[in-house]
Amino acid sequence: MIVDIESLRGLSMDTLYDSPEGRLIQSCIQCGTCAGTCPHGEYMAYPPRRIIKMMQHGLIDKVYASDSMLKCVNCYACMSKCPREIHLTEVLLQLVKEQTIIRLPSVPPELQKALENSYRYGNPMGESGRKRINWMKDLDFPIRILSQNPDPVDVLWFVESYPSYHPRGQDTARAIAKIMHRLEIDFAILGNEERSAGECGLLAWESGLAESLVDYNMAILTKYKFNRVMTSDPHALDAFNYRYKMYGFNLNATHNIPFIYEYFDKIKKMFTRSLHYSVTYHDSCCLGRHNGYYDQPRQILKAIPGIKLIEMVHNRENALCCGGGGGGMWLDTYYKSQNMERLSDIRVKEAIETGADILAVACPYEIPRFEDALKLAGYDKKMMVKDISELIVDSMGG
Amino acid sequence: MEKTNGQIRIGFYICHCGTNIASSVDVQKVTDFAATLPNVVVAKHYKYMCSDPGQDMIINDIKEQNLNRVVVAACSPFLHERTFRNATFQGGLNQFYFQMVNTREQNAWVHLDPLASTDKAIDLVRAAVQRVASHKPLEQKKVPIHPDVLVIGGGIAGIHAALTLGNAGKKVYLVEKEPTIGGHMAMFDKTFPTLDCAACILTPKMSAVKNHPNIKLCTYSEVEKIDGYVGNFKVTIKHKPRFIIDDLCVGCMDCVEACVYKEARFPDEFNQGLSRRKPVYMPFPQATPQLVLIDPETCIWFKSGKCKKTCVDACERKAVDLEQQARVEEVEVGSIVVATGFQPFDSKKISYYGYGNYPNVYTSLEVERLINASGPTQGVVVLRDGSHPKTIGIVHCVGSRDKNTNSWCSRVCCLYSVKLAHLLKEHTGAEIYNFYIDMRTPGKSMEEFYNRIAEEGMKFIRGRVADIYPDMSDPDHKKLIMKAEDTLIQEIIKVPVDMVVLSVGLEPRHDAQQVRRMLNISCSTEGFYIERHPKLAPVSTFTDGIFLAGCCQGPKDIPDTVAQAGAAAAEVLALIDRGFIELEPNTAFITEEECSGCKSCIHLCPYTAISFLEEKKKAFINEALCKGCGTCVAACPSGSIKQNLFDDEEIYSEIDGILNFDHISRELSYV
Amino acid sequence: MYKEKTEKGHQIKIVAFFCNWCTYTAADLAGVSRIKHAPNFRVIRVMCSGRVDPQFILDAFSKGADGVLIGGCHPGDCHYIEGNYKCLRRFQLFKKVVADLGIEADRLRLEWISASEGDKVRLVINDMVSKIQKLGPLDLPAKYKSWDSEMELLEKCVREQSNEIIKEEMEVISHG
Numbered sequence A: 001m002i003v004d005i006e007s008l009r010g011l012s013m014d015t016l017y018d019s020p021e022g023r024l025i026q027s028c029i030q031c032g033t034c035a036g037t038c039p040h041g042e043y044m045a046y047p048p049r050r051i052i053k054m055m056q057h058g059l060i061d062k063v064y065a066s067d068s069m070l071k072c073v074n075c076y077a078c079m080s081k082c083p084r085e086i087h088l089t090e091v092l093l094q095l096v097k098e099q100t101i102i103r104l105p106s107v108p109p110e111l112q113k114a115l116e117n118s119y120r121y122g123n124p125m126g127e128s129g130r131k132r133i134n135w136m137k138d139l140d141f142p143i144r145i146l147s148q149n150p151d152p153v154d155v156l157w158f159v160e161s162y163p164s165y166h167p168r169g170q171d172t173a174r175a176i177a178k179i180m181h182r183l184e185i186d187f188a189i190l191g192n193e194e195r196s197a198g199e200c201g202l203l204a205w206e207s208g209l210a211e212s213l214v215d216y217n218m219a220i221l222t223k224y225k226f227n228r229v230m231t232s233d234p235h236a237l238d239a240f241n242y243r244y245k246m247y248g249f250n251l252n253a254t255h256n257i258p259f260i261y262e263y264f265d266k267i268k269k270m271f272t273r274s275l276h277y278s279v280t281y282h283d284s285c286c287l288g289r290h291n292g293y294y295d296q297p298r299q300i301l302k303a304i305p306g307i308k309l310i311e312m313v314h315n316r317e318n319a320l321c322c323g324g325g326g327g328g329m330w331l332d333t334y335y336k337s338q339n340m341e342r343l344s345d346i347r348v349k350e351a352i353e354t355g356a357d358i359l360a361v362a363c364p365y366e367i368p369r370f371e372d373a374l375k376l377a378g379y380d381k382k383m384m385v386k387d388i389s390e391l392i393v394d395s396m397g398g
Numbered sequence B: 001m002e003k004t005n006g007q008i009r010i011g012f013y014i015c016h017c018g019t020n021i022a023s024s025v026d027v028q029k030v031t032d033f034a035a036t037l038p039n040v041v042v043a044k045h046y047k048y049m050c051s052d053p054g055q056d057m058i059i060n061d062i063k064e065q066n067l068n069r070v071v072v073a074a075c076s077p078f079l080h081e082r083t084f085r086n087a088t089f090q091g092g093l094n095q096f097y098f099q100m101v102n103t104r105e106q107n108a109w110v111h112l113d114p115l116a117s118t119d120k121a122i123d124l125v126r127a128a129v130q131r132v133a134s135h136k137p138l139e140q141k142k143v144p145i146h147p148d149v150l151v152i153g154g155g156i157a158g159i160h161a162a163l164t165l166g167n168a169g170k171k172v173y174l175v176e177k178e179p180t181i182g183g184h185m186a187m188f189d190k191t192f193p194t195l196d197c198a199a200c201i202l203t204p205k206m207s208a209v210k211n212h213p214n215i216k217l218c219t220y221s222e223v224e225k226i227d228g229y230v231g232n233f234k235v236t237i238k239h240k241p242r243f244i245i246d247d248l249c250v251g252c253m254d255c256v257e258a259c260v261y262k263e264a265r266f267p268d269e270f271n272q273g274l275s276r277r278k279p280v281y282m283p284f285p286q287a288t289p290q291l292v293l294i295d296p297e298t299c300i301w302f303k304s305g306k307c308k309k310t311c312v313d314a315c316e317r318k319a320v321d322l323e324q325q326a327r328v329e330e331v332e333v334g335s336i337v338v339a340t341g342f343q344p345f346d347s348k349k350i351s352y353y354g355y356g357n358y359p360n361v362y363t364s365l366e367v368e369r370l371i372n373a374s375g376p377t378q379g380v381v382v383l384r385d386g387s388h389p390k391t392i393g394i395v396h397c398v399g400s401r402d403k404n405t406n407s408w409c410s411r412v413c414c415l416y417s418v419k420l421a422h423l424l425k426e427h428t429g430a431e432i433y434n435f436y437i438d439m440r441t442p443g444k445s446m447e448e449f450y451n452r453i454a455e456e457g458m459k460f461i462r463g464r465v466a467d468i469y470p471d472m473s474d475p476d477h478k479k480l481i482m483k484a485e486d487t488l489i490q491e492i493i494k495v496p497v498d499m500v501v502l503s504v505g506l507e508p509r510h511d512a513q514q515v516r517r518m519l520n521i522s523c524s525t526e527g528f529y530i531e532r533h534p535k536l537a538p539v540s541t542f543t544d545g546i547f548l549a550g551c552c553q554g555p556k557d558i559p560d561t562v563a564q565a566g567a568a569a570a571e572v573l574a575l576i577d578r579g580f581i582e583l584e585p586n587t588a589f590i591t592e593e594e595c596s597g598c599k600s601c602i603h604l605c606p607y608t609a610i611s612f613l614e615e616k617k618k619a620f621i622n623e624a625l626c627k628g629c630g631t632c633v634a635a636c637p638s639g640s641i642k643q644n645l646f647d648d649e650e651i652y653s654e655i656d657g658i659l660n661f662d663h664i665s666r667e668l669s670y671v
Numbered sequence C: 001m002y003k004e005k006t007e008k009g010h011q012i013k014i015v016a017f018f019c020n021w022c023t024y025t026a027a028d029l030a031g032v033s034r035i036k037h038a039p040n041f042r043v044i045r046v047m048c049s050g051r052v053d054p055q056f057i058l059d060a061f062s063k064g065a066d067g068v069l070i071g072g073c074h075p076g077d078c079h080y081i082e083g084n085y086k087c088l089r090r091f092q093l094f095k096k097v098v099a100d101l102g103i104e105a106d107r108l109r110l111e112w113i114s115a116s117e118g119d120k121v122r123l124v125i126n127d128m129v130s131k132i133q134k135l136g137p138l139d140l141p142a143k144y145k146s147w148d149s150e151m152e153l154l155e156k157c158v159r160e161q162s163n164e165i166i167k168e169e170m171e172v173i174s175h176g
């Protein structure tokens, strides 16, 4: 799907029809695919289809007044199936979400806190910026930090907040570091200078917050010389490749899985240990539906000796969302208050159904979400959640 | 001519086309302008120039005002050039003393600013007026039409066209790719809207084709090459080997019985793979012609060279010939009917409908076979696991109306879905859900048909199915959940069903482009062949002598397919009975005095129309072979090649006119 | 919009040579589909893009065209089998000539537009018009005129100079 990203900059509900993407909305045939495929469609008073009709009839205020868009987890499912190729997730839903949040009497506290933290500390957890490199401590090789050694580097690795701070995310970060090290890639990180890329802020359309993060990161990134940017968070990938472009910052980033896949032939030879697992892979929405990386993670998994890959019922473009996108990460309590079933719980049931030993993921949000869901399902002893990078390192013999 | 003393006297007319042109182009202004141009004697505008009074105006003006040239600014020359040339002729002039200005399609309809449209019209009128002055009187070349006809494709369209032509006494070659004619219709059980049995109406026509003295049926054959042009096409037909001698086989099937494969093991194409066949087989019991064939892909003799060849021995008439080779035949025809049909959309392309993944998801064509009394299950609807469905969901618009797949509406799916709903209910008594986006039932008796079936108690859900997945609460996960928004009650629904039917759309055949290239006709971006005019020439193509019938031109139902096939046959008959066709006299010729004999033109001509006269050391163009592209004209370094209708002089005067260039003052008048 | 530009003096004008079978038909299709596009081009119909003589292009430029567009069938689709290849080959050579004349590359364009690509007609024309609008008018005739007057001036100078010389010589002779 090609979007003229720059034309979307500064788009508002009033100027929507001025852009070709906006005008596409008028071609909606009201088929309801968006509502039908939306993981929260059942709980929305105004799923995308109705939003479009309300808009056409000048009744959009009613939509703003409802909390429907708070339930959008930016999973791109509606957009990828829309027979009119309307850029729902990328364009319309964002704008409606922004208006909804502006009118909300009170933003759900968890989300509020995450946004505030991102603003003040550059990460949604509210951790100190100084601790951003703590994950590196146990590594037996050094990682270059650009502020300390600003020489040009081949790969700039944008670690992002979850891999930097969350204990399980840190495991992933270390695994990625080991892989990069073994592949003898010249790479460096921003260290304490890094702040969240702001994707969730952007998709929750907290424009003020998002823009401050975008400005900050743009300034930092322009300081250094590098050939490529890799990130360990698909949401940051989205931020760089779509949102930052709206601000005129052309950075073609990649994610660590497609990045590693570029070295597929080399890395295959390093798989020395057989793992004897059956694995099912959960497609991250940003990585899969939005960027089309379906085969790379699967190819890597299949190449690991001893791994048997089993698909869940919903996979690839039809995968179910873990519920963490678009601010969903911090809305679980709110969703619960609305009697909504958690998407991670639904997804985990599908994973359990496969009988796999391992639920493999490639997005740092998913590990905590799925581990929690597995615990709730009483299945955490039988199934582990692992990032693909961790499995790679396991097979490389640590 | 004498009356004008060699003076050029031009009549100029601009058409309002109702308001089509007049609302964007200031016709009065253009008329006033034209009147000021040199040689223009008459300048008029009129509501409908193509109407009788409009044409009469031209005819009378020619006579009364001694006009000797005519310019009409109206629609596209593709539409009415012939009309106005004829009027020019009726007025007593050579019809080529006429020039047309495209003021509608390429002007009024595509520009928003009337000022700009008017300016553009003025430029083009100036160009046409300057051009027409240098027009020459030309004669049209008459090409005789070979009375034989080629029909490509033996679906209902090709069958009907062939029969109509054969009945009119014309010799027809009907070429069908598959071993049998019948096309898709032969697979159906019953047809909407009348629910009459497809076989009952089709098989008599199939055997009529087979037995028709004027129709030469070439099944399992392909057209490999087409040379020549209207009136005189040379067609190369390749007959693929059946490994059965046609004339000897009586279709007794003894060889099939005798095959070393005791069990039928290979997917049966005609039954959409729902049953199995042997390597030697007859496509289906009513196949026409009644001939068996051997499939070398599955026959063990062809694969390994080792077999007891029981089939050969079993045939008393010695019809099995394992050494048979492809045979190539060349025939001559004067016109061609293209009736190559469609292919159903490949459901695997929409992964979330689970076709190929969940065994209980079927395509509509598979269901047509399942409910067919002569189908793989003798008309008993059983699922792949042998069970009988109690709830069935039908998904409309699969692959249609979707920019991710095919953007068009396939026109027949709503109706055949309703048909299948009825038939499935009749066969199984199951509860049936139809998921549709919009119910489209145009055409005679169609809405009535829909109403009648609806009254039988079907469930209609307005909403496109968004997801299909196994029901985990079902003990063996066999049931499928169909998830959609019922947009009318505004609720997300999840319907558990035993069987899903995907109503696949109609799309151009995968080889449509290849066939198009061979025929030198155009197709739309999606791949359906383009008719010469969507309303006024719906079965003609831009290539004279080639006509279209059936779904190769666009999705349509059987009634429309047959009507179109009849129309194509009528066009062919009109051509044949006239005996000749007049070609545009736009051929090129050499002015010998100027030819330097450099030979640079000779290799440029794709039709080998140019030869070199050794004794004169000059090039020579064979007018009969020249198609009039003008490539040699553009390339001739000495300017000795001229092209009728598109001569240098004519084109230069158009350029002058467009740019308002005045040769005398050598400057632009508007600067 | 159009008026504004005309008042400013110059309206970009493009001469387009469209082949009868593909591009002319596509332009008709754009009409039937009411696909709006810039009005700055004037179509001359030829049977095939192969008919377009480089002289036509030069002629159009020298008579005041701001751009020349040639439209033909896609490779492999030419109604006359390979006229468009001939056109392409000629075009490649001719591009250099045009560049040597100091005419910007954007002013001369060859496009393959099939009978079904009504929208491509719009895209190509709008794109070409906007690019040429940025370049401004070419106006070769006016340039010719100024070249002509330069030439005249030059000739006049030469004439005057030689007159001087003659005068001087005469003087030398008469004084001698």
Ligand SMILES: Cc1cc2nc3c(=O)[nH]c(=O)nc-3n(C[C@H](O)[C@H](O)[C@H](O)COP(=O)(O)OP(=O)(O)OC[C@H]3O[C@@H](n4cnc5c(N)ncnc54)[C@H](O)[C@@H]3O)c2cc1C
Residues within 6 Å of the ligand: B152, B153, B154, B155, B156, B157, B158, B175, B176, B177, B178, B181, B182, B183, B184, B185, B188, B190, B191, B192, B193, B221, B222, B223, B339, B340, B341, B342, B343, B344, B364, B365, B368, B412, B416, B419, B504, B509, B515, B549, B550, B551, B552, B556, B557, B558, B559, B561
């Ligand atoms: C599931 C389904 C149900 C339908 N039900 C109905 C119904 O109930 N009523 C109704 O009115 N319509 C129905 N239709 C529509 C109907 O199928 C078409 O209108 C009809 O088949 C069109 O006929 P055709 O001859 O144009 O094409 P086809 O039936 O496709 O026939 C084309 C023939 O040309 C042959 N061919 C193709 N290329 C070549 C080549 N290069 N050389 C030689 N031969 C070639 C093919 O092998 C084929 O035999 C249905 C369609 C579908 C998909």
Ligand code: FES
Residues within 6 Å of the ligand: C019, C020, C021, C022, C023, C047, C048, C049, C050, C071, C072, C073, C078, C079, C080, C082, C083, C084
């Ligand atoms: S006919 Fe179109 S390029 Fe030759």
